[in-house]
Amino acid sequence: MAFVTGDMERTVRFWRDLLGMRLVYASGRPGYRQYFFSVSDRDFVSFFEWPEARRVAYRRHGSPATGPMTFDHVSIGVADREALYRVSDLLAAADMPVSDVVDHGFVLSVYTYDPNGIPLEFTCNAPGIDIHRQPMFDDPDGPPSVHEGPDPIPDRWPEPEPLPDDERVTILGEGWEHFSSPPDDR
Numbered sequence: 001m002a003f004v005t006g007d008m009e010r011t012v013r014f015w016r017d018l019l020g021m022r023l024v025y026a027s028g029r030p031g032y033r034q035y036f037f038s039v040s041d042r043d044f045v046s047f048f049e050w051p052e053a054r055r056v057a058y059r060r061h062g063s064p065a066t067g068p069m070t071f072d073h074v075s076i077g078v079a080d081r082e083a084l085y086r087v088s089d090l091l092a093a094a095d096m097p098v099s100d101v102v103d104h105g106f107v108l109s110v111y112t113y114d115p116n117g118i119p120l121e122f123t124c125n126a127p128g129i130d131i132h133r134q135p136m137f138d139d140p141d142g143p144p145s146v147h148e149g150p151d152p153i154p155d156r157w158p159e160p161e162p163l164p165d166d167e168r169v170t171i172l173g174e175g176w177e178h179f180s181s182p183p184d185d186r
Helices: 007-019 083-093 144-148
Strands: 002-006 021-030 032-038 042-050 074-077 108-111 121-126
Touching: 002 007, 007 021, 007 032, 007 042, 083 108, 083 121
Parallel strands: 002 042, 074 121
Antiparallel strands: 021 032, 032 042, 108 121
16 A cells, blocks of 8 residues: 655654554655554555645545545454554553544454545454454445455456566666666566
């Protein structure tokens, strides 16, 4: 996930120091800055700093909205109920807005906002429930796709023709120069 901030200092203080996510890459120069925080061994939350960016207004998580939208809120899983209460305690101690723990039946959740106004939810499985292993559907009027079950259905999309190796192109992007010389073929 890549977000925008107008204040990288506050963003680092929240994501790294309060939430405990490691800052694993920081790149910047006049007029450009992008930082990456490790969410897991494979996933990052990234922020571009755009000095003219303004904090978004609070909007309650999951409340219907109109107009152009890109997402409602970001949900980040934690290990268990103790970890969820730890996040809640950290947020409260930092005087950040934080909900009570909400029991949705399948997950327990805590809702908050980062310093940029990005709505966040932290979740853990409800005791004895794991919808990853045992999905549950309760929408009798849902679209036909939901009634086909949880598993991907093969052949719904065209199978791509793989590009031959000699036609594959990789272009250099921001940051490559910090890790190696220009690659001949990665």
